Amino acid sequence: MGGAAWSALTDLVLPRTCAGCGLPGPSLCRRCAALLARPHLATPRRFPEGFPPTVAAGAYDGAVRPAVLAFKERGRAELARPLGTALALAVAAVLAAVPGPPRQVLLVPVPSSAAALRERGRDHVRELAGRAVRELRAAGLPAAEARLLRRRGRVRDSAELSAGQRRANLAGTFALAPGAGAVEGRLVLVDDVVTSGATLTEAGSVLAALAGPGGPPVLAAVVAATPRQRRTGSADRLSGPRRSD
Template sequence: MRPAGTTQDGAPPWAGVLQAGGRALADLVLPRVCAGCALPGSVLCAPCGSRLARPRLAEPRRHPPGFPPTVAAGAYAGPVRPAVVAFKEHGRAELAAPLGTALALAVATVLTGLPPSSGSSDGGSSDAGSSDAGPVVLVPMPSDPAAVRRRGRDHVQELADRAVAELAAAGLTATTVPLLGRAGRTRDSAGLDAAARRANLTGRFRRLPVLLPPGCRLVLVDDVATSGATLTEAARALTAGAPVGGEPVLAAVVAATPRRVRRPDPPRSAAVLTLRR
């Protein structure tokens, strides 16, 4: 039996708040260093930040059926990897600014810069950036509740919120809608191969009964794409719960495991998205 006043993982409900407060205090006391290369002076230095301004189509090595057209702002390698991990696992919440801007770049690119082979219905670049296109809805990947309690924050929602602000500054209106929920528990996917990841995630997401504006464009957003299993299952849940002829699903991530990648043409709106340091 769980002791009274504790969460499911045994921690008091205010533990996450105290952890977040401690991290904020550390940010004030400790000198700021680049999360990518550890050089002092900035949250993410210019050379490391430039690696998140290289939008590319993410194509997993074993392309899972149903994997949505996905753009990553950069490769999940080199200094990008420790920067993402620092934001996600080590309390570097100030990285929401540069990583959220990178996510906004990926969103803008997947909407306006897909090459012909990416799945666009007209065989060419999407018209998603035109004035008569439908509203943009970012759908954050739902985080595991236990992980949210442990971290004291929902890091994917933070990235999505920052991306919406950056897109607005670039002249592209978007909103975030929690359209996905978790339908069950999953084990940690670390160390699993692609097939095991897919099996682990099958049926784990469900579309929530949220009313969307007509003609909207859904963009799944997450921090990292590796095997593509999570995005594939999330896209399946979105389309399975949608009405006939429902919204097409795209995806955008901060970074993707570098395997087979093709860089799409820069979108018209991406030119004003600059990484904040």
């Protein structure tokens, strides 16, 4: 059975609801999707030294949070399209701050841990990156995905760690992928969510070696960024526990 037919059959048996607000309808309704069309600079509470310039498509709050978690942790793979479109918007926004004409743009997904890949059975960040590349190409931007990073070693779950502890926990976690060498074009790290900035900072410091001395800085783009003062209440009850790679 083809993917479209399977999706249609699934809709008959399990009617779709919006992953953000829970109302019947598309996987992400217009109102919730609009929350991911607000590109802004990500501002972690305490900027780690070396944190790359990062744009988020929306705030990791309200209806956005359960939507991201539904895609990441609960198998709602169809959300790759709207969330990938949001990621493409964030990439375009961070590139707009760079002077000069557009050139090759390489989206570098932050690699998930081996444990997370086993648990989810998929690489959700690569799915987002692939969708974002298609959206950017459709808009006329020469974009491609580049798997330039790999993870090494094991790290603790960082959900309950402070910003400083997260950075120490991730030290030495990332390395250049085998065969990665000097690249032409703009490097943009991509991930689903930025919280403390520790992951993007650590990954960006490794990736910067490919740009060479005096090369353009590594940029970053994410679907959503945790706001400085996050609201509590109904959103937390809807989204459940937070899990971090």
